[in-house]
Amino acid sequence: MVPVVTRVLLFASYADALGTSAIDVALPERATVADLLAEVRALAAAHALPPAPLVAVNQEYAALDVVLREGDEIAIIPPVAGG
Amino acid sequence: MVPVVTRVLLFASYADALGTSAIDVALPERATVADLLAEVRALAAAHALPPAPLVAVNQEYAALDVVLREGDEIAIIPPVAGG
Amino acid sequence: MRATIVERPIDAAALLAEVASPAHGATALFVGTVRDVNDGRAVTGIEYSAYAAMAEKEMRSILEEAAVRFGVTAAVVEHRVGALALGEASVVIATAHAHRGPALDANRYLIEQLKQRVPVWKRELYTDGTREWVDPSGARAMAGAPASAPGARPGGASHA
Amino acid sequence: MRATIVERPIDAAALLAEVASPAHGATALFVGTVRDVNDGRAVTGIEYSAYAAMAEKEMRSILEEAAVRFGVTAAVVEHRVGALALGEASVVIATAHAHRGPALDANRYLIEQLKQRVPVWKRELYTDGTREWVDPSGARAMAGAPASAPGARPGGASHA
Numbered sequence: 291m292v293p294v295v296t297r298v299l300l301f302a303s304y305a306d307a308l309g310t311s312a313i314d315v316a317l318p319e320r321a322t323v324a325d326l327l328a329e330v331r332a333l334a335a336a337h338a339l340p341p342a343p344l345v346a347v348n349q350e351y352a353a354l355d356v357v358l359r360e361g362d363e364i365a366i367i368p369p370v371a372g373g
Numbered sequence: 374m375v376p377v378v379t380r381v382l383l384f385a386s387y388a389d390a391l392g393t394s395a396i397d398v399a400l401p402e403r404a405t406v407a408d409l410l411a412e413v414r415a416l417a418a419a420h421a422l423p424p425a426p427l428v429a430v431n432q433e434y435a436a437l438d439v440v441l442r443e444g445d446e447i448a449i450i451p452p453v454a455g456g
Numbered sequence: 457m458r459a460t461i462v463e464r465p466i467d468a469a470a471l472l473a474e475v476a477s478p479a480h481g482a483t484a485l486f487v488g489t490v491r492d493v494n495d496g497r498a499v500t501g502i503e504y505s506a507y508a509a510m511a512e513k514e515m516r517s518i519l520e521e522a523a524v525r526f527g528v529t530a531a532v533v534e535h536r537v538g539a540l541a542l543g544e545a546s547v548v549i550a551t552a553h554a555h556r557g558p559a560l561d562a563n564r565y566l567i568e569q570l571k572q573r574v575p576v577w578k579r580e581l582y583t584d585g586t587r588e589w590v591d592p593s594g595a596r597a598m599a600g601a602p603a604s605a606p607g608a609r610p611g612g613a614s615h616a
Numbered sequence: 617m618r619a620t621i622v623e624r625p626i627d628a629a630a631l632l633a634e635v636a637s638p639a640h641g642a643t644a645l646f647v648g649t650v651r652d653v654n655d656g657r658a659v660t661g662i663e664y665s666a667y668a669a670m671a672e673k674e675m676r677s678i679l680e681e682a683a684v685r686f687g688v689t690a691a692v693v694e695h696r697v698g699a700l701a702l703g704e705a706s707v708v709i710a711t712a713h714a715h716r717g718p719a720l721d722a723n724r725y726l727i728e729q730l731k732q733r734v735p736v737w738k739r740e741l742y743t744d745g746t747r748e749w750v751d752p753s754g755a756r757a758m759a760g761a762p763a764s765a766p767g768a769r770p771g772g773a774s775h776a
Contacts, residue, residue: 299667301665301666301667301735301737302665302737302739302749303737303749303751306749346667346670346735349667349669349670349673349674350670350673351733365667365670365735367667367735368737368749368751369751369752369753370731370732370733370734370735370736370737370752371731371736371737371738371749371750371751371752372664372666372671372695372706372707372730372731372734372735372736372737372738373556373648373695373706373707373727373730373731373736382507384505384506384507384575384577385505385577385579385589386577386589386591389589429507429510429575432507432509432510432513432514433510433513434573448507448510448575450507450575451577451589451591452591452592452593453571453572453573453574453575453576453577453592454571454576454577454578454589454590454591454592455504455506455511455535455546455547455570455571455574455575455576455577455578456488456535456546456547456567456570456571456576456716468628468629468632468645469628469629472628472645472647476649476703477703478650478651478652478702478703479651479652479653480649480651481648481649481650481651482646482647482648482649483646483647483649484644484645484646484647484723485628485632485644485645485646485647486642486643486644486645486716486720487632487642487643487644487645488641488642488716489636489640489641489642489643490638490641491638491639491640491641491714492638492639493639493714542638543636543637543638554651554653556646556648556727560646560720560723560724560727563644563720564720567716567720
């Protein structure tokens with residue numbers, strides 16, 4: 291399996307904490323949201339993130355077992371505070 | 374006891390039914406709202422009113438046993454339909 | 457806190473501005489408008505009338521109740537009388553509070569109580585040229601049956 | 617039915633006009649505004665940001681849910697992003713229906729769901745010059761504890 295470099299969008303407090311609005315994560319094919327989070331947690335800056343942040347895939351909240359596909363738009367979503 | 378002629382305000386459907394926005398009713402002293410309604414029902418045109426319409430005294434809904442005083446502002450209130 | 461019977465169009469934006477404050481995080485607005493169909497009949501307009509002095513007094517009572525129940529710090533009600541065309545606002549209620557719960561709760565309380573207690577009446581004009589007083593208590597007004605039980609007060613609230 | 621993230625002031629009166637129809641007897645409006653105090657701290661302004669594409673998609677989902685649940689035939693939501701001053705509107709929601717019940721119910725549903733699910737964030741600016749991301753889930757953002765359980769979706773709704 292060749293790892294696929296996947297871009298992950300960051301927002302608000304998470305973007306501030308990591309100092310960037312996107313990070314690149316290397317994932318095997320058929321990786322899940324849980325796999326993605328494990329990779330993100332391995333990043334040096336990820337100590338600032340909670341252990342299990344929400345993830346959106348293609349602009350929808352995604353459960354941990356959702357399988358990622360190449361070209362998916364992936365984002366880690368801080369606690370929302372709209373309104 | 375000298376009967377006191379009391380003016381009673383009418384509105385909306387009741388004013389239409391009686392063809393006037395006020396009627397004069399002769400009442401004994403210390404008459405109650407119930408006494409007032411009995412007098413009103415004795416009027417020829419009053420068949421158009423329901424048997425027990427709401428009454429306001431001094432711009433507040435009044436129970437049947439409220440005693441009327443000279444100078445009170447009295448009104449018979451059709452079913453309300455605001456909003 | 458203000459409640460007024462008016463004979464001119466109601467400016468909803470002005471009511472929003474009236475309750476505005478940096479202390480508020482939430483403002484709720486209710487707008488009642490003249491609808492083109494009621495009880496299956498095509499309506500062309502509505503004539504509203506009121507016992508204005510009592511209507512304002514009763515609306516102020518309801519505002520005071522809302523202040524006690526929900527802690528709303530700013531609320532204003534305008535009810536229009538006269539001949540209204542389709543789509544025109546007959547009543548506008550604005551409520552504001554630091555938080556949305558009280559603002560929304562108070563707004564609903566005000567319109568529900570207003571419809572039960574405030575002496576305002578409407579006569580609908582129909583496309584066939586007829587017109588009729590509306591009796592939300594069930595029977596059409598003047599249909600014979602009493603709209604309310606003897607001594608009953610609208611809404612059942614204890615405002616003796 | 618429209619849901620939009622905007623970068624300019626929200627015109628509440630325009631939203632009222634947008635949902636207006638002679639078929640409606642009731643319109644409800646909610647306005648969320650920047651408050652001068654939050655959690656006991658004096659606030660001087662709020663910076664809102666959003667994952668705009670997803671926020672609009674999620675708001676549209678909520679609108680569709682409201683249409684199904686309450687039968688509202690007209691509803692529009694605008695949420696503003698950027699730097700807002702005290703008293704400025706961050707969100708405005710307008711809903712309309714023939715009757716007041718569905719208009720009011722849908723309006724409350726929309727703001728409650730929006731606050732739980734729509735990816736918008738705010739950073740409060742305080743009088744002491746500091747600023748902080750707001751975490752309504754309890755802990756201040758970035759305080760260490762997870763804001764949500766693993767795999768949980770905001771609001772617990774089933775929108776897989």
